[in-house]
Amino acid sequence: MPGFRSGRIMTRMYAGVSLAVLAMLSVGASAQDSDPRNATSLNLYGSPGLVDMPTAEVLPDATIAGTFGRLGDTGRTTIYFQITPRMSGSFRYTSLPSSQDGRDDFFDRSFDLRYQLLTEGRYRPSVVLGFSDVIGTGVYSGEYLVATKTVARGLKITGGLGWGRFGGRDPIGSFGTRPDETLELGGIPTYDRWFRGDIAPFGGISYAPNERLRLKLEYSSDLYTREVERGWAEKPSRALNYGLDYMFSDGDGQFSLYHVLGEEVGAQLTFLFNPRTSGIPGGMGPAGVPVAPRAPGAEADLGWTSNATKPAQAKAALFSLLKTEGMTLEGMTLESRRAVVRIANGKFQNEAQAIGRVARAMTRSLPASVETFEIIPVVDGMPTSAIVLSRSDLERLEHEPAADLLPRTQVLDAKGRTPAVDPGIYPRFSWSLGPAVNFSLFDPDSPLRANLDLRASATYRITPSLELAGSVTQKLTGDLDKIERTDESGLPRVRTDTALYAAEGDQTIEYLQLAHYGRPARDLYSRLSIGYLESMYGGASAELLWKPVDSRLAFGAELNYIQKRDYDQLFGFQEMTTTDPISGITREIPEVNGHLSAYYAFDNGFHGQLDVGRYLAGDYGATVSMDREFANGWRVGAYATVTDASAEDFGEGSFDKGIRFTIPIGSLIGIPSRKENDLTIQSLTRDGGARLNVRGRLYEKVRDYHQPDVANTWGTFWR
Structure with a gap:
């Protein structure tokens, strides 16, 4: 057996x-x-x-x-x-x-x-x-x-x-x-x-x-x-x-x-x-500032428009309030009856909660004549949507259920509506240092193998949409290098060479890439990544996503050109070939792979995804995924990949499949946080149906602030 x-x-x-x-x-x-x-x-x-x-x-x-x-x-x-x-x-x-x-x-x-x-x-x-x-x-x-x-x-x-x-x-x-x-x-x-x-x-x-x-x-x-x-x-x-x-x-x-x-x-x-009822929506931290109601008739006062210092004072006040909330005001357009703000949310897992905090801060910092608030959340330099609210509605409905405000809120495409970035916001540098665990499940000789590493990560955001990011690790202990595959693979060993990478990679560059994100047109988002894209492969990855702000449906396309990294996972590359240790057969890894993708947000928090294309080993096929997401950020899902590789070529397990979890840190510690951990349990890691583990894919970045997802978390607007 x-x-x-x-x-x-x-x-x-x-x-x-x-x-x-x-x-x-x-x-x-x-x-x-x-x-x-x-x-x-x-x-x-x-x-x-x-x-x-x-x-x-x-x-x-x-x-x-x-x-x-x-x-x-x-x-x-x-x-x-x-x-x-x-x-x-x-x-x-x-x-x-x-x-x-x-x-x-x-x-x-x-x-x-x-x-x-x-x-x-x-x-x-x-x-x-x-x-x-x-x-x-x-x-x-x-x-x-x-x-x-x-x-x-x-x-x-x-x-x-x-x-x-x-x-x-x-x-x-x-x-x-x-x-x-x-x-x-x-x-x-x-x-x-x-x-x-x-x-x-x-x-x-x-x-x-x-x-x-x-x-x-x-x-x-x-x-x-x-x-x-x-x-x-x-x-x-x-x-x-x-x-x-x-x-x-x-x-x-x-x-x-x-x-x-x-x-x-x-x-x-x-x-x-039960992730559906886990934690407290929005966390246990302090509530945001309350709405500041205007005095009767104050909305008619336009005298401030002739005072050149008033717009700067209003922006400074709003910047200070949002900084206290853990968000950044990157830019603002202020008119007599309308204000448009560009926001970077680095704290709140529930997007509607972030929008609610911004809206209330605007009532306390902007002139009384400003009636229309337009809030544009920006992710990696991409304006994701424009959430339009009436100040009068905020004043009138503050003590009513958030559901009463949702029908009066517009979610529009932000293309062409976004204020420019203020000077001094970029470039920006951030870093982190901490332990990391890499593991492999269901190895034939040992159901669990793992390495404990020390990881240092850094991001240098050159402009709002251009970042240089990387991560290096030092192995502390572990046995991933002991993984053995005792059966022959009928495919290039694009993932089952894990032991070779683990054996030579005590100090590694996990990834080091330059990535650019953009909005080439209405409903369109783009990504281009170049560098050491993951632990086993480097090269270039390009992606284009079509996702209207009010649509449950999205389509994407990704094309990758890859080169196999040296086993020590430093700066070198090696030949795009693998030799099976059982049969001695040498197989070539194709340099180009990619997928066409379709995404759909069903009711009750279910998200479906279909990817069709060419995988790392050169096999063609499709991956079907279904995840259930909860308002607190938890996700539970499963996927299966079937390609033209036969069950015999794939080996034990016959085809790739697994279950996965996304665990939001904020729901565990009770403090708002956008950090989360992803855990995937594959029935067995094989070469068939394997994809490039490129960072920054667009759909998960973009959809958070679109109408379907904002509506799902709207209950935290007043939190």
């Missing part, structure tokens, strides 16, 4: 890191039912369930759950996400022990999907249709239809029918022959098995006598056939499994004990977190 070997110690280390991260995320957000005795608990597979068997319960919308369980020598770590109120998905990583016939430890990755067909009513049970190991090796492949009903406070009964893993014991019928071989490469949808083979019943009961304890009893239809055949487990001697949950006092997790298979003892920790 290529790619699944040894490393039980690293499995435990990976699990420990996962638990530490999930424990930190679980602080301060309740994800459970309002009645703790009726709350949903998770089973040993990290999904709503009893012990091994699923239930038809669902967690609150947007809940993230993390579980780490042990059953004998088997470990299961699962990340679960309630994608919508009815649909959920989970990624599970399992370590199975070495077998008696000499087989090494087996590491398995699998994805599950569940959909609630019926919600629970007074007489109607909740009904869920589920798919286990829908993309994987098939070890945990199974489907089920299950119903759950709450019959009394804390008392629930469950019954269901299952196929595959859930159809092993005492089948009551069959839907044909089900393929049962383990997929060597994995990662392929197992649709040829769905609802095929024997069908068997399962069921159980759970009872919570109080808010802390829950007792579980289930009749299991899983015979652990694969584990028994491979010597990973003994044949179950009983059909009944038992469980005990202890709920944490804050409702954000549980500790569980299990008795399974008639002889095995298991335990599990569960952490729950």
